[in-house]
Amino acid sequence: MSKYSSAELAQMVQEDRVHRAYYTDPDVFEAEMTKVFGKVWVYVGHDSLVPRKGDYYSTTLAGQPVVLTRGEEGALHVIHNRCGHRGAKVVNQERGNARILTCMYHGWGFRVNGELAGVPMRAEFPQEALQGPQAGMVPVPRVDTYRGFVFASLDPDVMPLMDFLGSAKEGIDELVDRSPMGAIEFSAGCHRYRFRGNWKLQMDNMADTYHPAACHISTVGPDGRQFQRRAGKEGGSAMFFTSNGESVVSQLGVRGFAQGHSSEQSLFDKVQSGGVFDEYRTLLVQAHGEERTTEILKNVRHSLTLFPTLDILIAQTSVRVVKPISVDLTEVEVWPVRLAGAPAAISDDLVRYVNITHSASSFIQSDDLEAFERCQEGMRSQGTDWILVARGLGTDVQEADGVLFGPRSSEVGQRAKHYAWRALMAA
Numbered sequence: 373m374s375k376y377s378s379a380e381l382a383q384m385v386q387e388d389r390v391h392r393a394y395y396t397d398p399d400v401f402e403a404e405m406t407k408v409f410g411k412v413w414v415y416v417g418h419d420s421l422v423p424r425k426g427d428y429y430s431t432t433l434a435g436q437p438v439v440l441t442r443g444e445e446g447a448l449h450v451i452h453n454r455c456g457h458r459g460a461k462v463v464n465q466e467r468g469n470a471r472i473l474t475c476m477y478h479g480w481g482f483r484v485n486g487e488l489a490g491v492p493m494r495a496e497f498p499q500e501a502l503q504g505p506q507a508g509m510v511p512v513p514r515v516d517t518y519r520g521f522v523f524a525s526l527d528p529d530v531m532p533l534m535d536f537l538g539s540a541k542e543g544i545d546e547l548v549d550r551s552p553m554g555a556i557e558f559s560a561g562c563h564r565y566r567f568r569g570n571w572k573l574q575m576d577n578m579a580d581t582y583h584p585a586a587c588h589i590s591t592v593g594p595d596g597r598q599f600q601r602r603a604g605k606e607g608g609s610a611m612f613f614t615s616n617g618e619s620v621v622s623q624l625g626v627r628g629f630a631q632g633h634s635s636e637q638s639l640f641d642k643v644q645s646g647g648v649f650d651e652y653r654t655l656l657v658q659a660h661g662e663e664r665t666t667e668i669l670k671n672v673r674h675s676l677t678l679f680p681t682l683d684i685l686i687a688q689t690s691v692r693v694v695k696p697i698s699v700d701l702t703e704v705e706v707w708p709v710r711l712a713g714a715p716a717a718i719s720d721d722l723v724r725y726v727n728i729t730h731s732a733s734s735f736i737q738s739d740d741l742e743a744f745e746r747c748q749e750g751m752r753s754q755g756t757d758w759i760l761v762a763r764g765l766g767t768d769v770q771e772a773d774g775v776l777f778g779p780r781s782s783e784v785g786q787r788a789k790h791y792a793w794r795a796l797m798a799a
């Protein structure tokens with residue numbers, strides 16, 4: 373039981389500010405595992421991680437161990453990673469393939485859909501104790517997918533996944549359609565690291581086009597250009613500051629969605645060309661047509677962030693998964709993705725690009741991690757209880773589907789997350 377009532381939790385988010393307890397109080401963290409992560413759709417994995425029957429991928433959902441599996445009939449399952457006998461975690465490798473998942477403690481075996489398949493010396497148990505899903509590895513109530521992204525919910529009555537995604541799903545399309553086959557693959561490994569701060573600090577940052585001018589200044593050369601971001605583009609690197617001294621990124625707009633999602637406008641509007649890029653373009657045109665191809669290559673969105681913990685870095689062709697461990701410890705995974713059917717050189721280049729920008733030792737992500745840890749430390753101060761998210765408030769423009777557009781690095785995307793959190797806490 374949280375020491376806070378629902379109303380008290382909801383009051384931690386005001387129109388233009390949030391209470392520091394939102395990031396620092398272990399009771400708030402416990403409450404959000406149930407009232408936020410237990411109630412919405414949470415990304416659990418990608419179908420390319422489990423391509424064959426019997427494949428499994430173990431991860432967490434709301435801090436609980438779960439396994440994404442591909443069943444005998446080819447369907448995807450998400451099951452609790454917990455033995456029906458005395459509760460041991462059954463799957464202890466990140467990935468593998470098995471016909472039967474076997475618990476190491478007393479040897480119970482489970483089909484990859486979670487059903488109990490075998491019990492050593494079965495006759496000595498009352499037989500009714502071995503019946504029903506709770507004797508197996510219990511399935512998570514709801515599982516659904518969109519274009520390879522697998523989502524699960526602990527709430528059997530959760531809204532349909534398509535309603536939860538709303539028009540934000542176009543950001544997933546934008547990434548996946550970069551493949552001439554309309555499929556991405558999580559086949560380039562994963563960067564994994566932890567920072568000593570609350571998970572929402574990372575999520576806020578994903579909707580923050582205000583910070584780069586200050587936070588990432590060390591990545592800019594004396595000529596005002598940032599390190600080479602993309603090959604096949606004139607000059608190879610983006611101008612960081614405009615002639616009046618504002619950073620280019622901080623002029624970008626942000627969108628906030630009703631379910632707490634957000635997206636940033638694209639930083640790159642010129643299409644890469646020459647050599648393999650022209651070959652790639654031809655393949656895309658064959659798949660999607662001329663107009664859609666130009667749209668895809670131009671990047672409509674820099675990124676799409678899905679509440680509560682998934683970030684699709686469209687420009688960086690990668691997917692970030694944020695895993696809350698405790699109120700002040702967070703694990704981040706960065707998965708560069710390969711584009712099925714694209715020339716290998718394109719995917720190789722994109723993987724290298726993510727190493728520069730978002731790996732644990734990258735130019736960009738390391739700045740952000742330093743900022744998160746400083747926020748977590750600074751918020752121990754009782755000088756004031758409130759953290760501002762007021763930038764652009766009152767100037768956001770209402771679009772279709774409950775979307776708010778905030779020009780010029782508005783904090784509208786962060787507000788969307790805070791307000792979605794508040795609505796769940798108030799329920």
Ligand code: FES
Nearest residue numbers: 455457458475478
């Ligand atoms: S705890 Fe798994 S078999 Fe006993």
Ligand SMILES: [Fe+2]
Nearest residue numbers: 584587736740
């Ligand atoms: Fe950043």
